[in-house]
Amino acid sequence: MFFSTTPRPESLRAIADVKLFPYWLDDPAKPESTPPLTSQIETDLAVIGGGFTGLWTALQAKQVDPNRDVVLLEAGEVAIGASGRNGGFCAASLTHTLDNGLSHWEKELPKLIQLGRDNLDGIEATIKRFDIDCDFIRSGEIGVAVEEYQIADLHEEVEQAKQYGVPVHFFDQNEMRARINSPSFLAGAIDMSNAMLNPARLAWGLKRACLGLGVRFFEGTPVTELEERRETILLKTPHGQVKARHVAMATNAFPPLLKHLSLYVVPVYDYALMTEPLSKAQHDAIGWHGREGLSDNANQFHYSQMTSDGRILWGGYDAIYYRNNGVDPHFENRPASFALLADHFSQTFPQLEGLRFTHAWGGVIDTCSRYAVFWGKAYRGKLAYAMGYTGLGVGASRFGARVMLDLLSGKKTELTELQMVKSKPFPFPPEPFRSPIINFTRWSLERADRNAGKRNIWLKTLDALGLGFDS
Ligand SMILES: Cc1cc2nc3c(=O)[nH]c(=O)nc-3n(C[C@H](O)[C@H](O)[C@H](O)COP(=O)(O)OP(=O)(O)OC[C@H]3O[C@@H](n4cnc5c(N)ncnc54)[C@H](O)[C@@H]3O)c2cc1C
Incomplete structure (x- = not known):
């Protein structure tokens, strides 16, 4: 049809x-926003972004080390980004699909499948432990x-x-x-x-859990600039500053504070x-x-x-x-x-x-050419980021956050040694080439849908290179 x-x-x-x-x-269950940052503060870990990736980072950081001071800075309100706007599919897969996992990480796929199962179990356990009413099923x-x-x-x-x-x-x-x-x-x-769930309720429940463990939230607080100091990073915001020993960047498809990341992510x-x-x-x-x-x-x-x-x-x-x-x-x-x-x-x-x-x-999705989250570090290991979920980050964001925390620890762990974690997606071309190439790819996909799935030479070339455009 x-x-x-x-x-x-x-x-x-x-x-x-x-x-x-x-x-x-x-939803009347929406919690009050926390006030913006209006002073100069210091912290062990500053998380930028109050979607699932940022919330899971803050929560797991506190669970691993309750003495670590954690601050979360959100430009708008918690869940205002993709995390409060999605379809509520909470997949076990970390690789978008099995097929995509096979085409990129065939050797480690069994391990990634197991890590994905453990990740979903971890989400369910957290929902139970903090009594989060989010219709998880x-x-x-x-x-x-x-x-x-x-x-x-x-x-x-x-x-x-x-x-x-x-x-x-x-x-x-x-x-x-x-x-x-x-x-x-x-x-x-x-x-x-x-699993399926109500995503905003999950995000708000995670916020409540973080607040209970002592995470300091500042909503209405966009980070406008990062400046490296010797042992810290200075995060500038309109009315205050944070001096942080470590930074976890969880800003998804929004304009990245590290400009070169635009090469890897297309906002769709x-x-x-x-x-x-x-x-x-x-x-x-x-x-x-x-x-x-x-x-x-x-x-x-x-x-x-x-x-x-x-x-x-x-x-x-x-x-x-x-x-x-x-x-x-x-x-x-x-x-x-x-x-x-x-x-x-x-x-x-x-x-x-x-x-x-x-x-x-x-809502805006962080599309990358491998369809699955990727990570990286900057400022000599003081900052880590996770992005590129390509429309499947409700479940995978908890894993994305765990890997960021491992990267920031500076130690080699089971997760930091994964090929999936060490590799990056193939970059997209910059503008003015980006628009026509994406539009031609979309046109080709639409034509394939109307032609019994038959892919033209352009799509076949992308397939052969393990590249693509999806949401
Ligand atoms: C319409 C739609 C449907 C989707 N459906 C599904 C689905 O069914 N299943 C699934 O798995 N995935 C789905 N996704 C994708 C999924 O929602 C995302 O992968 C996931 O929510 C990503 O979480 P995040 O925390 O990385 O990003 P976000 O939730 O986007 O959070 C990023 C946050 O960072 C903040 N921010 C950005 N820049 C700054 C800054 N400089 N300073 C401070 N804060 C900043 C933003 O305000 C935002 O709140 C969908 C997405 C959309 C848009």
């Missing part, structure tokens, strides 16, 4: 009253085929998963539609190693909608009683979750790069993407005709 490229009037009506704000952040995630050729891809994924002991099971069309009923679903494969905007709660009759019409995550197997894919209060989050498809690494709040509103998403939703679930959307939003 091809997804439409021109939205129908009824789809526009379904989004007519949306609130242009992330559903997850529009090990419901698994279903990849669906919406075109004939994708069925073969699913079979291949299941076979590959079997070889590596990853619990993925195939559903034929009847089994798939018995779980989640859409006339466009031809088959499915469920990966039982993944991804968009999502949330429906009103389904009535019992609507819910029964589509099934989906297990809260499994859902995504289709195209290059330009949709992802979806059923929330605990019976709404459907529906996002993806468009992945928009704005010229010159554009990152700006006004890019979060893209009516054309919202209209397409609404139209694709009604194509997928025609039984839900008349269901309206309540929220629409966008």
Whole structure:
């Protein structure tokens, strides 16, 4: 089934009253922000960024050494970045997909799979230990085929998963539609190693846990400049300064304080909608009683979750790069993407005709050419960074944070010696070449989706080099 490229009037009506704000952040459970930094302070560890990577860094630093002083500086509010805007898929995989892991780190893949499982167990244990109410559920995630050729891809994924002991099971069309009923679903494969959750609630719970362990938070505090001193780094902010022995940079797709990192990361905007709660009759019409995550197997894919209060989050498809690494709040509103998403939703679930959307939003993703987090150090080992999750950082960010802490310790550890940690992604070309190359790649991916998955010479070349563009 091809997804439409021109939205129908009824789809526009379904989004007519949306609130242009992330559903997850529009929640009475949102905690008060902490005041900005207005003085000169010193610390053992300064964390820049209050998304999952920054929060996990601060939490794990305190858990390892409760005497270490830890400060977290956030430009806006905790969870205002990708961490409060995502689909809520919390994957065990650290490598984006098994296939991507195979193409980059075949030898250490079994170890990375085990580290990924331990990481997800660690997330679940933290949620229990700090009593974080974030609807965490090990419901698994279903990849669906919406075109004939994708069925073969699913079979291949299941076979590959079997070889590596990853619990993925195939559903034929009847089994798939018995779980989640859409006339466009031809088959499915469920990966039982993944969980689903409410991301903003997790981020706020981690903030509460950090505060309880003594982490000092300063929200509304952008770090504008870093200056190396002999034993410390000075972090400058509009109304105060921090002298830090170590710095963990967790700023994701936002303009990096270390300029050269722009070579490795492309900021890409991804968009999502949330429906009103389904009535019992609507819910029964589509099934989906297990809260499994859902995504289709195209290059330009949709992802979806059923929330605990019976709404459907529906996002993806468009992945928009704005010229010159554009990152700006006004890019979060893209009516054309919202209209397409609404139209694709009604194509997928025609039984839900008349269901309206309540929220629409966008968020920025840190795309890198290897689709998986990478790390590095600067200022003679006093600063470490982790970025490049490429749309799959809800789970992997805890691992990204652990590795940063190991790098800052200056010691060789099991994690610092991983090839995945030692290597960097292939850089993207700078502007003015970046825009046309990305747009040509997107055009090629769209064409492949409309041509039974057949990839043109450009995509085949990128595949052969282990490179790509994804969200
Ligand atoms: C629409 C959307 C859907 C997604 N869906 C999924 C999904 O279902 N599953 C999944 O695994 N991943 C998903 N992702 C990706 C996932 O959300 C991210 O990988 C993850 O949240 C990254 O966390 P982070 O802490 O590294 O970044 P962020 O959450 O973006 O946090 C970075 C923080 O740094 C702050 N900051 C930036 N610069 C400065 C500065 N100079 N000084 C101080 N603070 C600064 C920002 O304000 C921001 O709060 C999605 C992303 C988007 C946008």
